[in-house]
Amino acid sequence: MLSRRAKLLYWMSRHLERSNFTSRLLITTSELQLDLSLEDEISWKPLLTVTSLNKDYLKLNKKYSEKKTIEYFILNKSNLSSIFNSLNLSQQNSLVIRDILPEQSIIKLNDLILKFNKNIKTRMNKKNYIKILNEVIQGSQSFMYSTDMEMQRNIEYQFLRLGRFIERTDMMIRILQSQSLRSKQHKKGYEYLTLEWINILKSISAFQAYRQYSKQDITVSDIINFFLKADIFPRSISWNLNQIERALYRISKKNDLIKKIKYLNKKVEKFNIKNDDIDSLLLFLEKTLKEISELSYNIEKKYFSLN
Amino acid sequence: MPKISWEKYEAKKVFDEYVGENQKLRPETKTISNFISKYSRKKLLTTIKNSENAISQRGVTFRVYSNDKITDHYWPLDIIPRIIKKKDWNKISKGLAQRVRALNFFIHDVYNDQKIFKDKIIPKNIILKSGNFRKECIGIKPPFNVWANICGSDLVRDINGEFLVLEDNLRVPSGVSYMLENRTVMKSVFPEIFEKHKISPVDEYCSKLYSCMRSLSKNKSNPKLAILTPGVFNSAYFEHVFLAQQMGVELVEGSDLFVEDNKVFMKTVYGKEQLHTLYRRIDDLFLDPKVFNKSSLIGVPGIFNAWKKGNISILNAPGSGVADDKVVYSYVPKMIKFYLNEEPIINQVETYLCHEKKQMDYVIQNIDKLVVKPANESGGYGILIGPRASKKELDECVKKIKRNPRNYIGQKVVSLSTSPTLINNELDPRHVDLRPFIISGSNQYVTQGGLTRVALKKGSLIVNSSQGGGSKDTWILDN
Numbered sequence: 001m002l003s004r005r006a007k008l009l010y011w012m013s014r015h016l017e018r019s020n021f022t023s024r025l026l027i028t029t030s031e032l033q034l035d036l037s038l039e040d041e042i043s044w045k046p047l048l049t050v051t052s053l054n055k056d057y058l059k060l061n062k063k064y065s066e067k068k069t070i071e072y073f074i075l076n077k078s079n080l081s082s083i084f085n086s087l088n089l090s091q092q093n094s095l096v097i098r099d100i101l102p103e104q105s106i107i108k109l110n111d112l113i114l115k116f117n118k119n120i121k122t123r124m125n126k127k128n129y130i131k132i133l134n135e136v137i138q139g140s141q142s143f144m145y146s147t148d149m150e151m152q153r154n155i156e157y158q159f160l161r162l163g164r165f166i167e168r169t170d171m172m173i174r175i176l177q178s179q180s181l182r183s184k185q186h187k188k189g190y191e192y193l194t195l196e197w198i199n200i201l202k203s204i205s206a207f208q209a210y211r212q213y214s215k216q217d218i219t220v221s222d223i224i225n226f227f228l229k230a231d232i233f234p235r236s237i238s239w240n241l242n243q244i245e246r247a248l249y250r251i252s253k254k255n256d257l258i259k260k261i262k263y264l265n266k267k268v269e270k271f272n273i274k275n276d277d278i279d280s281l282l283l284f285l286e287k288t289l290k291e292i293s294e295l296s297y298n299i300e301k302k303y304f305s306l307n
Numbered sequence: 308m309p310k311i312s313w314e315k316y317e318a319k320k321v322f323d324e325y326v327g328e329n330q331k332l333r334p335e336t337k338t339i340s341n342f343i344s345k346y347s348r349k350k351l352l353t354t355i356k357n358s359e360n361a362i363s364q365r366g367v368t369f370r371v372y373s374n375d376k377i378t379d380h381y382w383p384l385d386i387i388p389r390i391i392k393k394k395d396w397n398k399i400s401k402g403l404a405q406r407v408r409a410l411n412f413f414i415h416d417v418y419n420d421q422k423i424f425k426d427k428i429i430p431k432n433i434i435l436k437s438g439n440f441r442k443e444c445i446g447i448k449p450p451f452n453v454w455a456n457i458c459g460s461d462l463v464r465d466i467n468g469e470f471l472v473l474e475d476n477l478r479v480p481s482g483v484s485y486m487l488e489n490r491t492v493m494k495s496v497f498p499e500i501f502e503k504h505k506i507s508p509v510d511e512y513c514s515k516l517y518s519c520m521r522s523l524s525k526n527k528s529n530p531k532l533a534i535l536t537p538g539v540f541n542s543a544y545f546e547h548v549f550l551a552q553q554m555g556v557e558l559v560e561g562s563d564l565f566v567e568d569n570k571v572f573m574k575t576v577y578g579k580e581q582l583h584t585l586y587r588r589i590d591d592l593f594l595d596p597k598v599f600n601k602s603s604l605i606g607v608p609g610i611f612n613a614w615k616k617g618n619i620s621i622l623n624a625p626g627s628g629v630a631d632d633k634v635v636y637s638y639v640p641k642m643i644k645f646y647l648n649e650e651p652i653i654n655q656v657e658t659y660l661c662h663e664k665k666q667m668d669y670v671i672q673n674i675d676k677l678v679v680k681p682a683n684e685s686g687g688y689g690i691l692i693g694p695r696a697s698k699k700e701l702d703e704c705v706k707k708i709k710r711n712p713r714n715y716i717g718q719k720v721v722s723l724s725t726s727p728t729l730i731n732n733e734l735d736p737r738h739v740d741l742r743p744f745i746i747s748g749s750n751q752y753v754t755q756g757g758l759t760r761v762a763l764k765k766g767s768l769i770v771n772s773s774q775g776g777g778s779k780d781t782w783i784l785d786n
Contacts, residue, residue: 002563006576096539098366099552110366155576251576303576 001155005097007304009156012093013163016109019086020140021171023133025051025178026073028203030130032182033066035199036192044069046181050174053079070129075120083136084120087113102150105143112139155251159303162247166296169240173289175200176227180278180285183220193276197223209233220276228268237288241265244295257298264291313344316727318736322468324389324726335392335784338504342497343387352732354496358386361492367485370542371773377540383777384489385728386496389739389759393507393785399462399470399743400753402652406639407458407745410475410630412646414454417629418444428645429638433662436713437632438683439478441591443598444626447615450523453747454627457516457586459483462741462757463656464724471721472655473740475639477623477631479588483512483744484549486758489780507755507783512744513553516586519748520556523620524583531580533557533573535564535587537605542773547588557582561589566609569616584620585610591625633682633716634660659717661708670717671708674701677717679708692768694720723768726779728761738762740770741781756781 025047033043041064048054048069056079061068076082091113098106116139119132144164151157179200183193197220201207210226213233230236245261268288273281318326325336332340346354359381367382391399416423417434424431434440459480461473490509494501517532524530536547538560551558563574564582572579587594593603595611613619629635637658640651659677661667670677674693681689691704708715725736743757759779760770770776 001576002557002559003574003576004560004563005558095366095544095548097548097558099548099550099558101552103365103552106366107364110364114363159576 001159003304005100006155006159007300008093008097009100010159010163010299010304012090012097013160014167015086015090015093016140016143017164017167018081018171019083019090020137021168021175022073022081022083022086023136024204025171025175026070027130027133028175028200029178030066030070031203032196032199036196040064040066042182042185046178046185047073049181050177051081053081067126071124074129074132075124083116083133087116087136100156102146104150105146108139108143108146112136112143115139153250158247158250162244162251162299165240165243165247166292166299168235169237169244170289170292172227172235172237172240173285173292175204176224177282177285177289180282183278184282194218194220194223201226204235206233206235221273224273224281228271238265238268241268251303257295257302260291260295260298264288264295313340313734316734316736318725318727320466321722321738322464322466322724323736324464324724324739336390338784339388339390339500339782342500348732351729355386355729355732358384358492358496361495362488365488365491366545367488367492368545369485369772370540370544372542380772382485382488383763383772384492385761385777385779386493387727387729387734388493388780388782389726389741389756390782390784391756393505393783395470396507396756396783399653403460403472403743403745403753404751405643405647405649405652406460406472406475407455407747407751409639409642409646410458410477411453411455411747413635413642414477414624414627414630415448415452416646418447418454418626423642423645426645428641429635433634433713434629437629437635439626439628439632441599441626441629443611444624447624447626449624450620451747451749454624455630456519456523456622456624456747458745458747459742459757460745462653462743463721465721468724470653470741472636472639472653473721474633474636475631476742478590478628479543479623480742480744481543481546481588482742482758482760483754484546485778486742486744486754486756486781487512487549487553489758489778493780505785507785509755511752512746512754513550515746515752516550517554517556519746519750519752520554520584520586520620520622522748523622525617525620526581526583530583531557531573532584533559533582533586535559535561535585535589535607537561537589537593541588543588550586556586559585561603561605561607564607564610566607566613569609569613569618571607571610571613571619582619584622586622591628594621594625631683633658633680634662634713637716656718656721661712661715661717666717667708667712670715671705674705674717676720678720679704679715679717682714682716690769692720723762723770726759726761728763728777728779730763730765735765737765738768738770739779756783 029043029047044064048057057072072079074083094109115135147160201210201223213230214222214226216222227236229238231238233239241261241264245258248255248258271284325332327333362381362384368379369382370377370379423429455477457480459476459482462470463473464470487509520532521530533556534547534551536544536558547558559573565572571582573582589605592599594606596603596606597608598611614621637660643649643651659666659670661670677693679691691700723738723740726739727734728737739759739761741757741759744754746752759781761777761779762768762770763775763777
């Protein structure tokens with residue numbers, strides 16, 4: 001497979017996954033605010049902080065508001081991670097490499113982007129944006145399902161998966177960071193802290209899975225452990241790291257990156273949050289995110305440098 | 308809502324693909340005509356919408372450059388198919404194969420023995436002066452002595468309904484992907500007709516092209532094949548991707564390839580990998596900056612020598628454009644006789660060569676009645692249609708001819724046939740042409756029908772999509 005095209009495929013997959021998880025982040029925050037009547041700053045600032053967009057957002061807006069933040073994440077063209085940009089970058093890459101992708105997957109992707117572009121022109125208001133975000137999630141999942149059903153398990157498929165799971169790990173860490181930061185903003189003894197974490201579970205469709213996985217009383221630490229270590233749950237950090245390891249192995253059995261990912265996964269397994277210690281969690285998440293970013297850099301260097 | 312009506316449809320003065328004398332439907336068109344006339348207007352509008360949705364979902368686009376602006380358009384497909392009888396098509400198909408066989412003999416002869424010049428069938432200086440002649444190709448013998456592996460010939464139908472060849476595109480002919488996409492869309496909007504009638508399939512094209520590419524490779528056990536594209540900004544990029552997808556071969560840009568020891572390699576995630584056959588979709592002048600255009604950034608330095616040494620096969624071979632010249636076109640009937648000792652099965656449009664004094668005088672004197680074309684242009688650019696040009700345009704054209712007679716030809720105006728086309732949801736006649744595709748290697752293959760292009764402006768003869776043309780699916784119908 002050509003280095004240049006492997007890179008395009010890998011990033012197409014990352015951009016699409018980013019649009020999916022940005023949608024989840026927004027829905028999570030919006031529902032949390034709705035359920036617990038949180039102030040705008042408590043709800044939305046953590047989300048901007050963990051995506052490193054706080055400064056840029058404040059250049060354009062004087063204060064935190066649901067409407068402005070949502071628009072910033074969905075539509076803003078200067079926000080490179082906005083859903084608009086993620087979807088369009090994904091489509092641009094797919095145009096170049098559409099010969100690699102199954103016909104049905106291309107149709108699903110085009111359909112998603114056509115609908116999204118139409119929706120943001122005609123339906124972009126508070127009443128509808130959750131619907132628009134849900135359509136992004138459904139559309140990107142429909143694309144993924146189609147690639148899973150139709151693509152051969154060749155090297156192209158592995159790069160597609162590699163992009164997907166690296167981005168998913170990155171975004172899952174950011175979701176955890178965002179809620180951790182939010183938790184820190186509350187006063188000691190805040191009664192709804194566990195409820196907020198349960199909300200995070202629900203908004204990424206993980207509550208049922210969590211209940212099946214954990215047989216203990218619900219605590220913040222237990223939920224965090226589930227997000228980090230539930231190796232049978234397809235959005236946990238551990239499960240995603242396993243998928244990255246598998247894709248790297250299928251690309252090349254002799255692969256120095258596999259050692260690194262194994263080591264990282266062990267660190268996740270060993271990490272234990274005690275007494276809902278959010279500071280230690282934030283530190284751990286920051287380190288893990290840095291290592292994921294290094295891994296991504298090394299993948300680019302190893303496979304795409306002939307480009 | 309009123310139904311669509313054939314009674315209002317009126318074709319005048321030219322051959323119409325659907326109705327003959329006294330406005331009677333031709334027998335081969337009755338099936339679709341009856342079918343459509345039963346459609347309510349609402350159903351028709353839904354069908355049009357479905358076809359447009361299918362095209363946008365499938366991402367079937369083409370790109371137009373104008374005034375330094377790039378715009379992507381969805382492919383315009385008119386849902387009323389063009390219909391040709393199988394019996395008629397069989398003859399055309401044989402004629403096209405014959406024509407391309409002769410053209411390949413000619414190209415090989417030009418770069419090798421030059422018998423056709425020695426026997427004074429074609430003046431040597433005309434060919435050597437052609438902008439598409441590549442002296443670097445002299446002495447080269449590609450596999451099977453075939454240079455133009457893919458040809459797209461443009462056919463028109465005169466007032467009597469006779470198919471005539473208008474031109475042969477032997478450099479990088481495009482349009483085949485749209486022919487195939489049109490069929491996919493039509494099958495989705497009219498499944499009932501495809502179930503009940505014998506419409507010749509067109510899907511074979513990509514497997515035939517793949518076999519041809521494979522047969523040209525020196526490596527028989529595990530050949531590496533690729534399509535070379537100038538990149539995503541090229542107007543035909545959709546087609547390049549489409550072909551790579553359908554054949555499962557790599558789609559490469561010049562920067563993905565390099566040459567080492569006269570062998571061409573791809574830059575892959577595992578390192579370098581040798582390439583054996585390349586279907587190039589860039590003009591040969593841009594193929595190798597070491598040999599042709601030195602400023603080319605889209606080519607592969609050294610690829611020409613790799614080809615010359617036989618380490619890679621290139622379709623179409625560099626230099627094959629020498630026969631893609633409207634002056635050379637006028638000699639094709641003579642070539643068929645000379646190389647094949649056969650009579651041409653399909654005729655072509657009568658052509659006047661401006662480099663011959665008498666013929667140039669005739670063209671200048673009758674310029675308002677003729678079509679004047681530059682010898683080496685494509686895409687419909689630079690064409691003057693005498694009867695529709697202004698006095699100023701005619702005068703300018705005469706000046707151009709006098710300045711460079713070799714670069715111009717004149718042709719009698721062939722009033723392209725018309726075919727019913729949905730314009731504002733009503734049937735109206737529009738002029739059409741037809742581009743079938745011919746693959747040549749160890750064997751030959753001619754598509755069943757081809758891409759029917761339609762001039763959407765009333766009375767216009769310009770069918771190119773870049774200039775407001777649309778398209779139709781072409782049905783070869785076996786009664």
